[in-house]
Amino acid sequence: ACSTVDDGSSISGKGASGSANCGSGDEQSAITAAVKGRTLKVGFAPPILSEFYTQVEKSAFNRMSELEECYGIKWEWARQGALNDAHSGVEAVGIVENFISNKFDAVFVCSAAAHATMQEIYKAGSEKGVDFYQFNSTEELENPSQADDPTAGLSTVSNIGYDDRWQSGYIAGQYLAKALQGEGQIVQILGPSGSDWTKLRQQGFEAAISEFPGMTIVGSADGGYVRDKGLTAAQDLLTKFPDIAAIYGENEDMALGASQAIDLAGLKHWDGTKGIITIGADGLISGMDSIRQDKLSATVDVNSVDMGRTMIDTLFQHEILGMTVAQFIQIPTVVIDKTNVDWAEAKIAASQAGSGKY
Amino acid sequence: MPSRPRSAGQVTRNAWERLLVDPTLGVISLLLIFALIAAFALPVFYAGNNIYNLVGTIITVMILSIGMTVVLISGGIDLSVGAVMALCAGVAATLIKMGAPLFLAFIAAILVGIAAGLVNGLLITRVGLPDFIATLAMMGFASGLLYIATQGVPVIGYMTDEYYVIGGLRPLFGPVTFPILVAVILALVVGWVLASTKLGTHFFAVGSNALAARQSGIPVRWVKTQAYVLSGTCAAIAGIILAGRNNNVPADLGTGYEIQAISAAIIGGASLMGGRGRVFGAVLGALTLALAINIINLAGVPSSYQKIVMGVILILAVIANYLSELARGATLRRQAKRLSSIAA
Amino acid sequence: MKHSSPFARIMSIPGMPMTVVLIVSVIVFQLLNPVFLDGRTVGNYLTNGIPILLLTLGVSIVIIGGGIDLSVGTVAGLSAGTTMFALVNGAPLAVGIAVGCGTGLLFGLVNGILVAYLRINDFIVTLATLNIAAGLLVVLSQVQPLQGVTVPGFSELTKGSVFGIPTSFFIAGVVFVIAHLLLAKTIVGRRLYATGISAPASNVAGVSVPHLRLFTFAASGLLAGIAGVLFASRLGAVQAFLGIGYEFIAIAGAVVGGITLAGGGGSVWAALVGGLFLATLQQGLRINNVDPVYFSIVTAVAIVFGVVFERQVRRVILRAALNRTALSTNDRGRSADQHMNERQPAERVAAVTAPEGSKNDAK
Amino acid sequence: MTYPAKPTSTRSLMLEVRDVTKHYEGVTALDHAGLSLGAGEIHALLGGNGAGKSTLISILSGVTKPDSGEIVLGGEMISVSGPLAAMSAGISTIYQELSLVPALSVLDNIYLGRELKRKTLGLPLTLDRRRMEADVRDLAADFGVTSSELRQPVSEFGALKKRSIEIIKALAFDTKVLILDEPTSGLEEAERRVLFSHMRSMRDRGVSLIWVTHHLEELFGLADKATVFKDGRTVGTVDIASTSVGDLIGLMFGAAQEEFGGGDTRKITHLEPSHKRRVVLSARNLSRGSAIRDVCLEVHEGEIVGLAGLAGAGRTEVVRLLMGLDARTAGTVELDGRRLSLRNSTAAYRAGIAMLPEDRKQLGILADLSTAQNISISRLSTVASAGFWMSRRKERALAEDYRRQLGIKTPNVEARIGNLSGGNQQKAIVARCLNTSPKLLIFDEPTQGIDVSAKVEVHALVRDYAANGGAAILIASEIEELLELSHRVLVMKKGQVVGEVRDIPAAIEAGDFSRIKSEVLTLSAAGQIS
Numbered sequence A: 001a002c003s004t005v006d007d008g009s010s011i012s013g014k015g016a017s018g019s020a021n022c023g024s025g026d027e028q029s030a031i032t033a034a035v036k037g038r039t040l041k042v043g044f045a046p047p048i049l050s051e052f053y054t055q056v057e058k059s060a061f062n063r064m065s066e067l068e069e070c071y072g073i074k075w076e077w078a079r080q081g082a083l084n085d086a087h088s089g090v091e092a093v094g095i096v097e098n099f100i101s102n103k104f105d106a107v108f109v110c111s112a113a114a115h116a117t118m119q120e121i122y123k124a125g126s127e128k129g130v131d132f133y134q135f136n137s138t139e140e141l142e143n144p145s146q147a148d149d150p151t152a153g154l155s156t157v158s159n160i161g162y163d164d165r166w167q168s169g170y171i172a173g174q175y176l177a178k179a180l181q182g183e184g185q186i187v188q189i190l191g192p193s194g195s196d197w198t199k200l201r202q203q204g205f206e207a208a209i210s211e212f213p214g215m216t217i218v219g220s221a222d223g224g225y226v227r228d229k230g231l232t233a234a235q236d237l238l239t240k241f242p243d244i245a246a247i248y249g250e251n252e253d254m255a256l257g258a259s260q261a262i263d264l265a266g267l268k269h270w271d272g273t274k275g276i277i278t279i280g281a282d283g284l285i286s287g288m289d290s291i292r293q294d295k296l297s298a299t300v301d302v303n304s305v306d307m308g309r310t311m312i313d314t315l316f317q318h319e320i321l322g323m324t325v326a327q328f329i330q331i332p333t334v335v336i337d338k339t340n341v342d343w344a345e346a347k348i349a350a351s352q353a354g355s356g357k358y
Numbered sequence B: 001m002p003s004r005p006r007s008a009g010q011v012t013r014n015a016w017e018r019l020l021v022d023p024t025l026g027v028i029s030l031l032l033i034f035a036l037i038a039a040f041a042l043p044v045f046y047a048g049n050n051i052y053n054l055v056g057t058i059i060t061v062m063i064l065s066i067g068m069t070v071v072l073i074s075g076g077i078d079l080s081v082g083a084v085m086a087l088c089a090g091v092a093a094t095l096i097k098m099g100a101p102l103f104l105a106f107i108a109a110i111l112v113g114i115a116a117g118l119v120n121g122l123l124i125t126r127v128g129l130p131d132f133i134a135t136l137a138m139m140g141f142a143s144g145l146l147y148i149a150t151q152g153v154p155v156i157g158y159m160t161d162e163y164y165v166i167g168g169l170r171p172l173f174g175p176v177t178f179p180i181l182v183a184v185i186l187a188l189v190v191g192w193v194l195a196s197t198k199l200g201t202h203f204f205a206v207g208s209n210a211l212a213a214r215q216s217g218i219p220v221r222w223v224k225t226q227a228y229v230l231s232g233t234c235a236a237i238a239g240i241i242l243a244g245r246n247n248n249v250p251a252d253l254g255t256g257y258e259i260q261a262i263s264a265a266i267i268g269g270a271s272l273m274g275g276r277g278r279v280f281g282a283v284l285g286a287l288t289l290a291l292a293i294n295i296i297n298l299a300g301v302p303s304s305y306q307k308i309v310m311g312v313i314l315i316l317a318v319i320a321n322y323l324s325e326l327a328r329g330a331t332l333r334r335q336a337k338r339l340s341s342i343a344a
Numbered sequence C: 001m002k003h004s005s006p007f008a009r010i011m012s013i014p015g016m017p018m019t020v021v022l023i024v025s026v027i028v029f030q031l032l033n034p035v036f037l038d039g040r041t042v043g044n045y046l047t048n049g050i051p052i053l054l055l056t057l058g059v060s061i062v063i064i065g066g067g068i069d070l071s072v073g074t075v076a077g078l079s080a081g082t083t084m085f086a087l088v089n090g091a092p093l094a095v096g097i098a099v100g101c102g103t104g105l106l107f108g109l110v111n112g113i114l115v116a117y118l119r120i121n122d123f124i125v126t127l128a129t130l131n132i133a134a135g136l137l138v139v140l141s142q143v144q145p146l147q148g149v150t151v152p153g154f155s156e157l158t159k160g161s162v163f164g165i166p167t168s169f170f171i172a173g174v175v176f177v178i179a180h181l182l183l184a185k186t187i188v189g190r191r192l193y194a195t196g197i198s199a200p201a202s203n204v205a206g207v208s209v210p211h212l213r214l215f216t217f218a219a220s221g222l223l224a225g226i227a228g229v230l231f232a233s234r235l236g237a238v239q240a241f242l243g244i245g246y247e248f249i250a251i252a253g254a255v256v257g258g259i260t261l262a263g264g265g266g267s268v269w270a271a272l273v274g275g276l277f278l279a280t281l282q283q284g285l286r287i288n289n290v291d292p293v294y295f296s297i298v299t300a301v302a303i304v305f306g307v308v309f310e311r312q313v314r315r316v317i318l319r320a321a322l323n324r325t326a327l328s329t330n331d332r333g334r335s336a337d338q339h340m341n342e343r344q345p346a347e348r349v350a351a352v353t354a355p356e357g358s359k360n361d362a363k
Numbered sequence D: 001m002t003y004p005a006k007p008t009s010t011r012s013l014m015l016e017v018r019d020v021t022k023h024y025e026g027v028t029a030l031d032h033a034g035l036s037l038g039a040g041e042i043h044a045l046l047g048g049n050g051a052g053k054s055t056l057i058s059i060l061s062g063v064t065k066p067d068s069g070e071i072v073l074g075g076e077m078i079s080v081s082g083p084l085a086a087m088s089a090g091i092s093t094i095y096q097e098l099s100l101v102p103a104l105s106v107l108d109n110i111y112l113g114r115e116l117k118r119k120t121l122g123l124p125l126t127l128d129r130r131r132m133e134a135d136v137r138d139l140a141a142d143f144g145v146t147s148s149e150l151r152q153p154v155s156e157f158g159a160l161k162k163r164s165i166e167i168i169k170a171l172a173f174d175t176k177v178l179i180l181d182e183p184t185s186g187l188e189e190a191e192r193r194v195l196f197s198h199m200r201s202m203r204d205r206g207v208s209l210i211w212v213t214h215h216l217e218e219l220f221g222l223a224d225k226a227t228v229f230k231d232g233r234t235v236g237t238v239d240i241a242s243t244s245v246g247d248l249i250g251l252m253f254g255a256a257q258e259e260f261g262g263g264d265t266r267k268i269t270h271l272e273p274s275h276k277r278r279v280v281l282s283a284r285n286l287s288r289g290s291a292i293r294d295v296c297l298e299v300h301e302g303e304i305v306g307l308a309g310l311a312g313a314g315r316t317e318v319v320r321l322l323m324g325l326d327a328r329t330a331g332t333v334e335l336d337g338r339r340l341s342l343r344n345s346t347a348a349y350r351a352g353i354a355m356l357p358e359d360r361k362q363l364g365i366l367a368d369l370s371t372a373q374n375i376s377i378s379r380l381s382t383v384a385s386a387g388f389w390m391s392r393r394k395e396r397a398l399a400e401d402y403r404r405q406l407g408i409k410t411p412n413v414e415a416r417i418g419n420l421s422g423g424n425q426q427k428a429i430v431a432r433c434l435n436t437s438p439k440l441l442i443f444d445e446p447t448q449g450i451d452v453s454a455k456v457e458v459h460a461l462v463r464d465y466a467a468n469g470g471a472a473i474l475i476a477s478e479i480e481e482l483l484e485l486s487h488r489v490l491v492m493k494k495g496q497v498v499g500e501v502r503d504i505p506a507a508i509e510a511g512d513f514s515r516i517k518s519e520v521l522t523l524s525a526a527g528q529i530s
């Protein structure tokens, strides 16, 4: 909430769809000259391999190929993810250290490891000439010293993420309040207890709901960020609270599990006026059909597409053009429901198509 | 002729004593305790279709634990069930998505499960790898294949009307869902195999005393291999069902299932030392695990305490088993006493 | 085995063939990417790997004694948490470390008492304590963020170095040497192996099996505690999920190194090389930028080949050694026999009809 | 009771083993060994421990593959590729080591691998336990196994009943060749007689039997021929009718019978009346539930007290209580006047009690440890410095000492004990006990499964121990052995002491052996509570 919003508009490029736009001829040749045919060696370290991070990665590939086409920059891309401990971050440390040993130019990290742990490694890496960018992290909310100095304690070039108050939890709450007109009982299905994302989303969601006295959160259960556990949790919550108006799934998979629980219990999905609302967060291509079919009422799209593109743009600006970039870059988000699912899906689909691999 | 005290064979056991010496007593008593707690503390436990949901929740673990019980009885362990289950789910889902008829996709998935079990069995009995290592490697191999095939993006878009039924999301007839039917049939068949067939006897023999089994002309390696094949088949069946229930197949679908399946089997009376185990016990063991989560959710235990409660419940489970062993011992002693007073 | 060559003798020590596998894999990775053995890289990956090696050691001790301990991972996580908690709240370094080690030891004792004296199945008991430790860490991390420790010396446990060698190497070295001496050279170690080979027979021979069981779990818990302290020092912050899943890596490392799950077999060295092999494999794939989707398959195949290779090496070498000793042992056996009895072989075979078979020579 | 052997010349050859060789790690178990077995003949296979008898048997039964050699059955050369092949060729075996599956019922064990099936859904899928039970019921009853016991898991039975089950298992099927590897070891007189009559009737039906035993006196009147093995080689074959125990021993060990004390094994130190001797052990009202009730027992310095009784009389259980291996429910035990805690076996060893257990394979040896390590395990402080630091040198020296003293035959005290022969394993366990310098030493079936020569040596060890002032309790199911060694015998039945026979050496000296023997037998079979 304390950052400059920068959507990377200073370099040209195609949008989510359409053919590459390399700027005017002069501009193109000048930037090409600045690139000098260089190859950037980039590391990409998501916390796990999942649909969301694949969407981010593919969007990045898309943008990379555009820049290559326009300005002749070459890319060397390496992905490394934790295998054993997605949530504790011990492996993340080793992964990032290896990127440093292999002398990468820049590394994108999204890690579950603690703020303090990672910043220290970034610092050591920066001294060896590796630039670090964080993405999809909760950085801006983590570091208390930023109240006075936004860059205090940070050793990254930039942090590309989204917030919308506590990692989308707040706007999910707002959406519910609006749809339900401030009345109704809600249950939450949470991610594994102890995760930062879980904590923040829950805080944001509860903050939004607390603004409406007619709305109460009556129960919550652990759905472990996966669908079948979400389904089980939702079933139990529906048994205990048969009269609820909405289920908030902290990620989309759990919300989809909840939606199945509603079907199994023979209850009705939200049709715009009645039924149970299910809302999640992520913006996954695999969830779009469910929104179209009214199975999932809504999801907060945290915009994997622009996250990926902006990551590459920011990298290009800083590494090639020597520009200063914002310490915190916030990607816009949107709540997708039946009204806007078509374009949202089209946008994601376009970013995933045809970009090849690096 | 009077028998020796401990064999205690001559006294016909009455129903109560039969119950007390039953090896599944521990898990049964635990289930009863849970049910009682639930009945008093959580009236909602019996509301609506809670128990029905609960069974639906655990069916995949239950199916896995049936296969696991056979592997444990034959003296092995299968860590690969979760990953193989996920791989088979992925195979079925992908084939259906590509337009294959359901039953062909299922046959393909089951073949994959059988193949995985066969490879496990051969690695263990022919190459001579320790069972732990072989199935650990298979776990990595199966989940690796699924990761490579999906690149971390779940398989979706394969659900058909029939598949909703197969996944148990719509009942088959009355309140009976397809997964429940499958689990019941599987439990009955495997239970029958163990109790009444040659192969079942051989599973026990191989796990309890492999040398004796070999000396009796039992093809020990082949019997062990069959146990793994059975476990792989169960994993495939569980995968087919879970793909339906889950509506998508992410690469990490099977994570943690192997521990649940092993726990269910052990709570149900199987032993890591081989030669012991019961299908009925494993089914009840799986139910116990589901019941624990159910009680936690219904009681509104804050999610940060759930793991602790789970741990305590597990300890209670084994202590219940322990107490039932004591009761069993006491009963046998009482019988012995009666026996010697008759004999005297 | 007196007559076997020194090489064969070395190879018949548990863990030695796997050492060969380990060395070969290090060479291969070094050839693929010269950064692999770069001082800093090696230092980092070993420092990261040491806590897990300690867990492998702990699990190995339990397994050698005939048990299994699934709780090591999350107990290490919880110990990291309690260490941090103590330090964050102003405890001096020594107290912080003691708290972490004490947490591990406490869990080990609880496991041990339940398993050894109440004779409850160790698999389930430690699965239960696995969950309890994980849950307690979640709760603890919600009480207070477990980071921001400035106690002098704490981060040096893993980040400092003495004579250019990272401090944690010394810690691990001391632990491993003590463990080795304990298992290989002391009365306790001998009783431990005996218990693992056969608990009932050891019991009859006067070994107090329950005490030893308790000891193994306590040792494993203590090692998990030390691992936790090192985790905390290394990470500088502890999160709620620390340690989950490490039990698998630890057990796999032990078994890959040649520690038999049935108990009574293996050594500290075997645990060390097994754990190092797994860590090296993962590091080798990472430093060569292999896409993680291939990791589990490559690891699976490598484990199978590593173990098969180990067995082959051992078998071939043992066979060669035995062929050489078989004759001599036999001769010695015979002569000892005769010497002992000082008796003449029976000459009075008058009533004896020797079977035809014995007259024929081998075909 | 003598049964003349049938003349051999009329019989055709049933089985011939030629030139079989088998090497194990570091050992040549069989060295061009041979054996010819006539049809309808009981053929004893004799030899000291480790002579290679069991190895030959496991080759014949397809469990082990020979390195070289031929097997000819009924005139045809056969290859015994596995146990199943052996069975279908008509070779059936009772193994030396119990080969029963504890988890299965007696019935399933008997039929293991040869199950009878009935049809389910038109296919022969289901086990036909009813038919199996009907078929085997009478045979089982002969060996004291009732119908209801047939349905119980084998794990619920003791060692002796297991042996009977094993015998039933081998007798239940028609075979051409029946191999029995020490079938009588530990069997009681009555069961032994049943077994012998079955063996005889099988021979009369034309079955050939290979019979391994260390009880040479059993052979006479039963076996037709004997082949003797030594060090893996065939020494020769003799007609039982024209030989004697002494001759056989001579063949087996290459020594005259006298050297084994074969003439008079009953040399036992005469003890002064017991009230003059110090009481070493005094157990009062020892009980364990209803299995052991009110056992009182005193052992004096230099005295060997025998425990007699039928199988399951509770002898082993009593000594397990003394060792603290099982928990007692009542009673006290004093050793040298001091009350024992009986908490666990460690306390027992520390207090000065040591035990040689009856089940050598399961409870005696630690198979994967070396002989030296097996000897030192019960009192490691004797081979340690500073009370905890193992000294390999001391351990070796200790083991070498005992090796010399007790005549343990092993190429190397650091070789795995599991590969030693039974007798030598047993001596190592005796060494282990002696190493704890016990005040009371318990021998539970000390000579089970060991050869005549080792038996004599073990007997000598027991005697020496007592002669040097040690107190001993001896359990032996062979009544002769028990009487030969004990000063005094307590007879147990159903967990209680039902009688006592005193002054045994004097009685034997007076030529009253058969009187006291029948006294003990009567007491253990029918004795009333005294």
Ligand SMILES: Nc1ncnc2c1ncn2[C@@H]1O[C@H](COP(=O)(O)OP(=O)(O)OP(=O)(O)O)[C@@H](O)[C@H]1O
Pocket (backbone or CB within 6 Å): D024, D025, D027, D028, D029, D047, D048, D049, D050, D051, D052, D053, D054, D055, D056, D096, D418, D419, D420, D421, D422, D423, D449, D450, D451
């Ligand atoms: N599996 C094995 N591994 C190594 N050595 C073995 C093995 N089995 C037997 N031996 C060795 O082979 C030799 C022959 O043993 P075998 O068991 O055939 O003797 P045996 O005549 O049956 O003796 P006993 O009367 O004690 O039963 C012995 O020296 C024994 O130690």
Ligand SMILES: Nc1ncnc2c1ncn2[C@@H]1O[C@H](COP(=O)(O)OP(=O)(O)OP(=O)(O)O)[C@@H](O)[C@H]1O
Pocket (backbone or CB within 6 Å): B004, B005, B006, B007, D155, D156, D157, D158, D159, D160, D161, D309, D310, D311, D312, D313, D314, D315, D316, D317, D358, D475
């Ligand atoms: N029914 C049984 N269940 C379990 N173990 C048994 C049973 N019967 C005997 N045992 C054990 O098997 C072993 C051999 O038993 P054994 O036949 O020698 O009988 P015992 O009761 O010990 O008495 P005895 O030595 O007088 O025969 C002993 O260790 C005994 O404890």
Ligand SMILES: [Mg+2]
Pocket (backbone or CB within 6 Å): D053, D054, D055, D096, D181
């Ligand atoms: Mg033998």
Ligand SMILES: [Mg+2]
Pocket (backbone or CB within 6 Å): D315, D316, D317, D358, D475
């Ligand atoms: Mg006995």
